[in-house]
Amino acid sequence: TARGDLSLTYYEFGTLAALELFHQASVDVAVLEVGLGGRLDAVNVVDADAALVTSIDLDHTDWLGADRDSISYEKAGIFRPNCPAICADADPPPRLIEYARRIGARLLRVGQEYDFSCTGATWRWRSDELELDDLPLPTLTGKQQLGNAAAALMTLTSLWRELPVLPTAIHFGLLNADLPGRFQIIPGRIEWILDVAHNPRAAAVLAQNLQIRSCPGRTLAIIGLLADKDARGVIAALTQSIDTWHAVTLEGARGRNSADLMILLQEIGASVAMATNIQDACQAALAAACPGDRIVVLGSFHTVGPALAIQPWLSNFSLLSSGGT
Structure with a gap:
């Protein structure tokens, strides 16, 4: 094999174990989080129906590169041809955009193909195909959580034909999401x-x-x-x-x-x-x-x-x- 004598890492073993458990449980939906970068990450063995890049910043530079452009290329490695590729970073570097276009991924960018705005006690979300008004503000604390919720909505709605989600479920998720350790x-x-x-x-x-x-x-x-x-x-x-x-x-x-x-x-x-x-x-x-x-x-x-x-x-x-x- 390409790995030669290299053994699997702890994270790779964990990823394979999780995928096996998902298979045994016959789950309808599996949400996989990338551990490092994307292109060479263990979860990228899965051809995802939709991929989401939330932000691009300098991190893991020894592995991913010393600038946002290089790191964006590594993150874009989770994109797949003819599948939604959501980018919640308001300033996506050129290499991410170029890679998505080269492989034929359906790039959906915040501020372009989808957007959102706060209207006081509620907020509004829109894409090229859909508008949602009077959404409850996320209960998760932090200014960035509205952008995260908007990206999650873009991911959900991009799969609506395969995974229809009722508006009541969207409201429930926004009001009940829990994320320990994030503010x-x-x-x-x-x-x-x-x-x-x-x-x-x-x-x-x-x-x-x-x-x-x-x-x-x-x-x-x-x-x-x-x-x-x-x-x-x-x-x-x-x-x-x-x-x-x-x-x-x-x-x-x-x-x-x-x-x-x-x-x-x-x-x-x-x-x-x-x-x-x-x-x-x-x-x-x-x-x-x-x-x-x-x-x-x-x-x-x-x-x-x-x-x-x-x-x-x-x-x-x-x-x-x-x-x-």
């Missing part, structure tokens, strides 16, 4: 916000959402990043939004040491403390916070996931962390 808000005397933002663009969106959701007190951040991420770019995007930082070391070969993050934060004059694990970082941030403050956990699924597991917002977290009963 997930846990209210309380000290508010917690969990966001896996791990590249500069996602960090800029997080900063925008933090600005929109004002806070009477300070904003404390717990940040942990993988070593291959643009830590300097992520920090720069959030500099004006964070008052104090808690840098945490992520476990595993790909984890970045908190000392590296501390150096980058000190370069910009930020107030920063270090922690060797998520629990210690949550404990330190909670001890430093006052009612009316908020704590933002960000930077990776490897940061947010452990925070969700230990639930530091619970009233007994401090007691549990100190080993009490």
